[in-house]
Structures are given as C-alpha cells and as structure tokens.
Amino acid sequence: MTTDETNGEAVEETPPDTFEGTLWPDVNRALSAVDVRPERGALDLIVHLPRKDVIRGLGMLKHDDELHFDYLRSLTAVDNEDEGVDVVYHLYSVSKNHNLTVKTTLANEDKVLETATTVWQAANWLEREVAEMFGVTFNGHPDPRPLLMPEDVDLSDVHPLLKSHPFAEIDVLQGEGLGHDRDAPGDV
Amino acid sequence: MKGILKSMMVTASTFARKPVTREYPESHRELPERDRAFPLLLWDEDINEPFCTGCHACERACPVECMTVIMKDNPNHTAHDGPSKRRKIIDSFYIDYGRCMRCNICVEVCNFEAIAMNNTWQGHETSVYDRSDLVMDLPQLLAESKAGEIQEWVAE
C-alpha cells in the first residue's frame, strides 16, 4: 500500500493533497479524536485508522449526523504478504448518498480486531467470512462459526485467501497418458 | 373470489394458445452462426494440412489450461519442396472439453485463425460415459473441419 509519504521521498515533495473535492473536511472533523490518514481512491475517499480505535472511529462515523454512515456496504480484507493484512470497510449513507472506505492494517503476527457487529448488524456474516479466509479473529463476534468452509472437517488453520495458500494443481488429463489409445498422435 | 376467477381466465387463455415446446431429438432448433459449442481446429483444404502451427498462444491464454500443444517441423514445407509455407506444424493437440469453459479467448488470441468455435449441433451433443473420453486429440478436433461442415464465424 503506497501512501503519500513513500511517493514524497522519491520525487521532490509534492504539495500535500488537499482532498478538496472529497468528504475529507467532514470526516476529519468527525474523527478528530482519532489520528486519521486520508488517501485518494479511484472513486471514493480512503481513510486509514490505527487498529486500536477502528471501532470507535466507525461508531463516530455512523452516529455523526453530518455524515450519517448508516449502511455497511461491504467488509473485506486484503493480504499484503509482509505488510500485514488490511481490513477494509466500505461505508455508505442512504440519506446523504455519499461513500467512504475505512482501512486498518493488522500485523501478520497478531491478526486480532474488535468486531464491527456492535456498530452494524450487517458485519456478522462478512466478518465470519474474513475470519475463515484470512485468519483474522474478531473479538466479541456473536457467532464465530466458519461461514463457507465445511464445519465437520477441522480447517481452523487453513486460510485460503492468504497469498501463502498455494493454488491447487490441475490434474492434467491430456498428454500422452490419458488421451486416447489412438494410433501415433499427430497422424494427420 | 374475483381474483381466482381472473387467474383461471388467464390459464384458459393460454389453453387456447399454440404450445411452445419443441420435440428435441426430432426437430433441432436452428443455431445462430455465433453459437459457441467447443473449440475445434480448422483444416486448410488447398494445402491439405491444419492451419495450426502449434505456437502455444492459445495454450497460454486459456484461463482453465485445458489445452496441450506439441509442435513439430512441417514435413511438406517448401524447404522439402512441399506446397506449404508453414515451417512448423502441429504435432499433437489435446483439448479437454470437460474443463473448457467456452470463453472464446483462444479464438481471439490465435494469430493464424487456426481455431474456431463449433457452431453445429454435433459440437453440443458431446455426452460420453467416461470423463477422459472428453479429452479430444488432433484427429477428433480436425474431423468436422476436414469434412467441410464448419462455416466458422470470425469476429471482424
């Protein structure tokens, strides 16, 4: 995840982006109690929050009557191999019709985070899926069973969507062995 | 009860309409020319050899990796005073119809227009008893085109 600072070193200091067209001024006011780092996404504004006060920040965003993010669009995670796992919240306000993406980075050693179901009920199943696919544990989740993976087999340490999880080999049916006991191939 | 009578009138009206079902094995629906059943190789009538030179372009582009291509030197290339200009020709070509997802990418990447999508009913009716019979080798892939039954559709 390249952020503004890394770009800054390579080339002479670019003027800090003022995000004038985006929600940044309101978001900054709403999240003043938390240190926030904005970034410009392809469509909507992206805001980085530190791990310990993500849930507090989301609560502020939801109950702030200016922003009123009452709709959790989607909750997912991105595995950046060595930089840890990013948990991404896409928020939307039905009344104000604007969007915001909230991201937080979890180090690979302890992928633990508070559950967002206290803020939105919608996060219930989405967190279950992120938990089983990325190995992130959400403390206080009401129903931490696996969502998509089978329960009868103990897959608690298998997290398929991590980059470390290998792709399955394709059982190749072609080639000399299994094709056909036709006469010599290429007999055209 | 007015609603119930109304819905019975609707079923009565369809009672009078012509049935839409078609007796499949006897009468086949006429397939559009762009229909994509399964990929097959094309036969070059005038030099009597397949167009395909085994350049692996389709094998690399295939999302499900269902193709295996082995090329060889072309015996009737002009160097051995044969009619063909192709230095390399396909030696053996396997497509696993069981894996192929008919996404037409191989036809798009092929720069010799050697592979096309089968748009005949024979291409659709490929049910077999054993999954390994779905692996089509070179003679099977060339059969329909050699018999001249394929008018392949080329996207301009």
Place this chain on the structure above:
Amino acid sequence: MSTEIFGIENVNVWVDGLIRVLLIVGFMTVVVMGLIYGERKILARFQQRLGPTRTGPMGLLQSVADALKLVGKEDLRPRNADPWTFELAPYLVFVPVFLGFVIVPFVLDWQIRILELGLLYFVAITGVNIVGWIMAGWGSDNRYAMIGGMRAAAQGISYELPLVLALVSVAMVVEVPLADGEVARGSLNLNEIVASQHEVPNIVWQPLVVVVFFIAGLAELNRTPFDIPVGESEVVGGPFVEYSGIRWSMFFLAEYAALLIMSLLFAAVFLGGWAWPAGIFTDEDWPRWAQALLVAGKASIFVFMVFWVRASVPRLRIDQLMGFSWKILLPLMLAQVMVNGLVLVYDWPEIILTVVGLIGIVALFAMVDRAVRQPRQRPASAAQLQSEAV
C-alpha cells in the same frame, strides 16, 4: 339365493357379486389410466406445453408405461420404519376408495348394489382413508412424512363436515314417489336421488351446495388449492415420501379413483346422472348407451374443473385451510340445512331454495374477500417468538 344379471336368470348371488366387482375393477383401472393421461395432457395445455407424446401415438400409452415402470421398481422400506403400519397403509387408503364404487349409480340399474343408505355408506367408507394417510405418515419414520400425515389428518377431518352436510342438504329435499301416489321427501338411496331429477337437476335447487361440494371435494382429494399434505415445496411429497414401486402406485391409483368416484357422485347427485334431460323429452328412460354417455359427460365436467383449478390457483396454508372450513363453509352449510328444513316443514315453494342458494354463494364470496383483506392473526405463541427473535 339367485338374482338376474344381464338377462341371465338365477345366477348365484356370490357369483353375481363377483362378476360385478370384477367389471368395476376393469372399468376403474381403465378409466383411471385415462384420467392420469388426461390430467397430464390437459394440465400441459393449460401451460402451453404438449404433455406426453413419446409413448404410443400422441402419448396414449403413457399410463401403461408408468404402470409397468412402477411394477418393475423395487418397493423398499426404510430400515427403522414401523413394518406393519408402513406395509398396510396403502391398502387402507386404496380399499375404501375401491369399496366406494359399490353404490355409484352408473346407468339405470348398472350398479353393484342398490343400498337404501347409499350416501351414508359412501361418506362412511371415504372417511376411512384418512387413517391410511396417517399410518403412511407415521409409519415411514421420516419427518416430512410425519408432518404430511398430520396435515392430511387435520384437513381430511375438517373437510369431512362440509362434504357430509352438503350431501345431507341435497338428500333432504329429494322427492320420492310412493306406491299410493303420495310424494315423500328425503332419501339416501342414490337411485331414488337420480330418479327424482327427471325434470330439474338438483343444481338448480341447491347452487350453494354445489359450490361447497366442489370445494370440499377438492379438499378430500387433496387437490390444489388444498394439496397441503403433499405440497412438494414444503413437505416434499408428504406421507408418500418413503414409498416406491407398487406401494406408491397404489396411493397414486387411490387418488385418481377417488377423483373418479367424486366426479361420478357429482354427476349423479347434482347434475341428474342418467335421468335429467331424459325426463323432459320422454317419460321412460333413454337407452343404456345414451345414459352412459350422459353420465360420462357430466362427470368429465367435474374432472375438467378440478384440473383447471389445479393449473391456476396457489396452495393454502394450514391455518387458512382450517379457518376456511370451520369458519366459512360449516356455518353456510348449517344455514342451508336449516333453510331446507323450513321449506320442507312449511311447504314453501321450491324457488326459495334457489334464491337462498344464490344468496349463499354471494355470502361465500364476500366472506372470502373479507377474510383475505383482514390483517393476519397469528397464534400468541408465534407472535411472541417473533418478538424474541429480533
């Protein structure tokens, strides 16, 4: 102990009974196969499809093919199903329906036995097959089957009452000419009921009873909109889920045989059976084959209506089904019986019956519309569960 059958004198009673029963069995199987084929074709036409066309010319041998397939299929029994109830359930469903044919008045004197209490016998016999349904549901150790069986019991019993009251209110007003020229009212003998409809069929006098009989008949046959015990989308085949092969075909045969009896009874009791138009033109009766065609035509009206309803109406829920029978059909029928009684006692003109019947039909439609518009009442326990769950 000898009777006359088809002109052959002094035939032993037992032999005569046996011949008539075998005739009925042959007639019933052929007609039931025709009904199955007819249903699939007519239902297909309602849905703009062709229906069976592969077996035989125009698919005519489809039922024969089904029968052969079912005979060939292995009829297995789940391991921990209760052996006796599971095995005997199909017989308890099939035999009562088959026994019901004893009193069906096909043509002038072509029925197995003329029973004085024909209607009472019919209603009693068809009541027994509910036991068969419950045995099938309970005996086959399958949760869906058990639910289906319980639903069949609830539905069978609660629609027995409107059916019986409908037949009673018709049987009350039937005119039976006595030997000394007098006219007695009321008879349970099906022959007399049909004979009394020479000039005017009962449908004219009792329109409401015809509608209620049709609805209750649908419920007895477990037909849409009352096919709750066998609703595939909820209980996946209901009590028959664990049956296969011949046992399942007995259930299937019983269902269509019951449809056949209900339609013949409908033709006899309400549309005048073999008597109705005959009385208008000539005093004595039509030739046998004409009467047979007449009865067949009237019965097929009922059968076509059943198929038509099946193609166009969704399924009721169990509480609506029970509410409909106990709160709407039963009061109407009791009122109808009371009005019949008054007409009989005070000798009012017959036309009052028709007027009251038509008013009854309007009342039935109004009640149904009001019931549909009402907000749903749910049992207290259900509402309390709902609030808990949120």
Place this chain on the structure above:
Amino acid sequence: MVVEAPSEFETQDLLINVGPQHPSTHGVFRMVLEIDGEVVKDLVPYIGYLHRGAEKLCENNDFRQGIGYMDRTEYLAAHNAELSYVMAVEALGEIEVPERAQWIRMILCELNRISSHFMFLGAFGIDVGVFGTPFIYAWRERETIIDLFEEISGDRMMYAYFRAGGLAWEVPANFENRVREVLASAQQGVKDFDGLLTENEIFIARTKGVGFISAEDAIEMGMSGPTIRASGVPLDIRKTEPYLFYDQLDFEPITANGGDVFDRYIVRLQEISQSIDLIGQCLERLQPGPITPERMPRMLRLPEGEAYIRTEAPRGEYGVYMVSKGGNKPHRLKVRSACLSNLQVLKQMSVGQYVADAIIILGSIDIVLSEVDR
C-alpha cells in the same frame, strides 16, 4: 407408583433439515428449522455448498480471463456481473469506453434483469404452490431473451461478452428489431403474471404480511435490491450513483412500503415493465460507432491502486473491489454479493411464522447460491 402427570401435554420440538437437496431452496442452500407444530421456533442457515473460491481463482487470471469467472459467480444475470468487473478494470486503468459500447452494455444488462426477474417469478410461483403454470410462463419469456443473447454473444448463460474497454465484438445487424420482438413477448409475460397471481385471493392471503422487515432493519443489515426497495428504501444504484448513461434515462426506483413477501413480488414484477421501458429509451439513443477504444494493449497491465465499483444487479448491489499492484493480474478481488447480505435477514423474518411461510420468505429473497458462496 403414581406417575405425576405433566401439567400440560408436553410436546417435543421437531428439527427438520430443509436442503441442501430440497425442491424450494433455489440451489444448494440448507436451513435447519426447529418447529413446534407448524410454527418455526428457530432457523439456522448453512451456506458454502457452492463455494468454488472464485475470488482466489481471479487472482491467478489476467483481466480478460477473469471475466469468465464473473459469469459463474452470478449465473442468472451474467452481464451485470461482468459489467462490475470490467468497469473496475476500466476505473483502475482509466480506459475510455466508446458511447455505443456503453449503450449496448446497458441494453444487455437490463435484458438480463428481465430474464432474471422472470426466473424469480417462475420459481416463486412453485414455492407458493401453483403447480408449474408460472414456471412455464416464466420459462417461455426467458427462453426468448436467452435466444437473443445466444445470437449476440454465442452462449446462453455464460456470455464472456464484455471486455475491458468495450465489447468483444459487434452485435449482429438485426439487433434492434430482435430486441423489440423480445420486449413485446416480455410485455405479454408480465400481463400473464399480473393476471395469474397479483389479484389471486389465495396468493394475497399467502403472501400479505408474511416475512415483514422494516426499513431501519433492512438498512442496518445491509440489504439491497428489490428486497430493500420493498421496505420503502429507494436505494437503487442506477439512480443514487448513476453509472454508464443511467443519468440520461428518466425513471424512478420502484418502491413499496409493505416490506412483506407480496411487496417484494410486486416490486420485481413492476421492475420488468420498468426495464422494458428503459431498453426502449436506450434503443432510441443507440448510434453506430466503434465498440472498443482505438489502441488497446494486447496484454493489459494496470497501474497500482484499488477501486470498489458497484452496479445494480437484479438481486441488489453487485460490487467488485479490485486491488491492483501493477501487473496483468489483480492482487485481490472481492465480490460483494447482494444475496449474502439479504440472506442474513432470513432468520429474523422467518422465526414465528409457519413452515409454509418460511419457504416462501426464502423464495422472496430470490437468492442465487453461486453469488452467495462465490
């Protein structure tokens, strides 16, 4: 010894396993119902039977190969699924899509919405109990639409027709009057369904007031599509955040405020008529022109960045969150499934209702399991 009789007759609750093989679970969905008599006391849904790891596969396929997987994550409306994927690639790569391609994309997506809603009407008709008639009516209309798709892209359900930057190839010459023919038969289908089910007393009695969900709960649970619009929330991404040329069309999101099964049916039925009208408007604005940008690289490489693109699929918001770290393959691809969020509400809607209600509530959410499990 005297056995003290229980105060009131002690009954035992029954646990039924509805699915994964069941005629009305619309695919491999399983719910365990705990029922007391006929009333549902508890409902535990189980999903994951159709999980094929589409997101992991897409990380191993480049931006043209991934389109085939998008079709398979939403097999009833594959055009809408491809649209989100392809728009995400164009957003990341800043690729300009010619006008004609965008109009054709809109027409195909609306046609796919019609065919998907007909599929719902057919399956819902059988759940409610009409034996087969709505299913055949729905299939009759859906076949005509799917035949048109076959003439355009060559495949009935898995089109792989959209490409980053436009379309794979030009539509056939008789495209416009073929579309008008299909719209006429869809109009007839809507009239049939309106007559068959909408005013049918038994249908109203079965569906009115069943499976109620309030607007606040719907927003709280992140629902989308016709299911949330039936509770009165006008959340339609074609209107709230217009993409392609939806801002040039005049239409209002169809809402109903009952929030029950009947309203979800009515919203979808009216959406078919709305889509028919929208396609008419699109056809007027369709001009001849190119369908792919002039110079498209043979092997598309995207700069670093991430984009979350959401479009209005028939079941709700179908979102693609694509993170690219340069290279020709997406680093991470998340498919936001509308049915997954709508399905979370099933327990809340079904507890306290009858078994028969629970079945039609599940039907009214119109789930497609390949989108739920991905």
